[in-house]
Amino acid sequence: MTGKYAHILGMQGYPLTNTEDRGLPTSEKILPQYLKELGYATHLIGKWHIGQSRTEYLPTSRGFDSHFGHRGGYVDYYEYTLEERLENADVSGFGLFRNETAAWDVEGYLTDVYSREVISIITQHNISSPLFLMLAHNAPHSSNAGAMLQAPPEEVRKMRHIESGGRRIYAAMVKKLDDSVGYITQALFDKGILDNTVIVFIADNGGMTSGDSMNYASNWPLRGLKMSPFEGGTRVVGLVWSASFNNSNHLWNGYMHVTDWLPTILSMAKGNSPKNINGIDQWHNIQFNEDSKREEMFEIDDYTGYASITSGDFKLVTGNVIVAYSDYQGDDLRRISGDRPSYMDAIVNSKLYNILHKINRRLKFEDINLRNEMCINCDSDRITTCYPQNGTVCLFNIKDDPCEAKDL
């Protein structure tokens, strides 16, 4: 949002609780504000989570024309509540808002609810101005303790080939996310603006493979999970699509830090980036598959008490990591107990495939190789497994050893 490292702004460490009187400093100018200056209509649907205790912290005070969504870390997918421990008692509150008002009237599975809101914004958009639409889905985040994973039962049923019951629900949650991409792309097509739209699809962190907020995701074979400095917690996939791209079906392998999105998106919008930020404009390099402009990345979590620095091929981790979040997990979740449905059928029957067909940007099956290129395989001969603790520092070559098995 700011193009700056969280630790520069005091936002590092544990995420905000819903009852916390803290927010992203209002002195910061954020992405939708820059885009408004470029004439964009700006809308946020979904998660905010960078301050809600005062009106000035809310998205509608910070550059978004509208916000429909949850303000905290997550909500229940049907009841839109979040539970929190507050002074030794569990409290539960309604967490879905339309701008500054609780959205009591809403019903339905949250991923669908958000898709519908997005479609409604697209449909009603006056195309005389450009549109910046940010959708931060609740899925596939876990929910409150009694019902951590939630998906419509008929969607879960489609995942019967997956052995783990929790993973089956997780898969259905991700499938609903996929559907959302289809619905929204269809709305852009129907509105006649798809051929002039850039779609950016990104993850914010690795999966939570165990612990309190486990959602049955798997980062295997990467090491660690969300809440850890290892690649399983920090290395995520992303996708940029535009009908205007030519001969650019490629896997871009460069470093890209979350702070880079602000200047990169401003560059897409032909705006100027601010000077005093940590983010780097990567738009040209991504489009033309050139080397990343980024050489270094920092991560500081003074709540847990660790830090990492990545420089070139090397990553140094120091401080104290939580061992339970720093192991190799999630392989067993990937077990299959029945016949896997056809991947080709799923693609051919998807909304997206059919839209791409209509705009003559047909998905070629050989492009599925891009997906295969993304796969990470690690040697099984792990020499050491280093845990930074009490002065022990670990150094990895994350290019040769992305699974962080060999301490150098």
Added chain:
Amino acid sequence: MTGKYAHILGMQGYPLTNTEDRGLPTSEKILPQYLKELGYATHLIGKWHIGQSRTEYLPTSRGFDSHFGHRGGYVDYYEYTLEERLENADVSGFGLFRNETAAWDVEGYLTDVYSREVISIITQHNISSPLFLMLAHNAPHSSNAGAMLQAPPEEVRKMRHIESGGRRIYAAMVKKLDDSVGYITQALFDKGILDNTVIVFIADNGGMTSGDSMNYASNWPLRGLKMSPFEGGTRVVGLVWSASFNNSNHLWNGYMHVTDWLPTILSMAKGNSPKNINGIDQWHNIQFNEDSKREEMFEIDDYTGYASITSGDFKLVTGNVIVAYSDYQGDDLRRISGDRPSYMDAIVNSKLYNILHKINRRLKFEDINLRNEMCINCDSDRITTCYPQNGTVCLFNIKDDPCEAKDL
């Protein structure tokens, strides 16, 4: 099932896992076998959980004409799987069976699925023979870790007046149980056999207010939960109804142990009880609100390592209890955050109310006092809270102090 204490048969302690090669000894004659001798058709729908590793342990080998249901402690409400830890790995298996075959074809919310099966048996029953139908619902047991509580979202939505999100789902699960009673009573009415039917509705243990299998039940103000020897774990409600009862709308307050159901049900069916059991025929006393014939109850859990003996008004607890299962819990789950829907409306609109109306056994609103009479209130001046541990023995007067606060 046997009329005998579990510890007499080696079935005390922790319940069977799904992978365990153990069962209720086949030398034991069980309730449906006795009833078959009296000419009954016998059907089990739902939970079995006393042995499944060999054909001879299954319900259909042990006196039931048919079994449709799960064989272990519980299953997922939509996917009918159960997950278990087996030799350091989590394994997941399909747990729903029609007689001796996996019921892969089934779809729907399990409480409804079981209701439909029961209705189908009633509808097809040849009334030339009497019918013993045992329905052991999965609800409101918790499910696998990722989705411990499950109910149709539209039913959960009706519980919006409840603050706790988990409790809301629990309430919806119980509401579906209520619906089941309505559907089944309707089927008995439609078949023309309701006026000649005895309905017994019983709970098997107190709620799981915390811990691994927490289902957001509350035993408040009783002490302890399932897995503990305190009243919150062992003192449950039950109901016996028959259209043939006259002037017998009463709260029967006597001791009744689960072993008493075998001789009591055989007595209802005008059969003879076996001699070598621990259960006591309470049929006459329940019907006519006379003193219980039972004076003593034992509970032995040598898995955890505790035992209790109840004699007259007194209960002695010895051994080691798990403290987390022996506290007062669940009061906070009962918090309300919205307008409570009308209790009277719920009754008047229920299937049951309307059926009772049709057979001239109308529910009188003043009978709701029976419900109020069941309420337990405890003094707040708790003198000691005794935890049996390392030789400490606790003695309570559970008549004067049902909340087990005062060690005598």
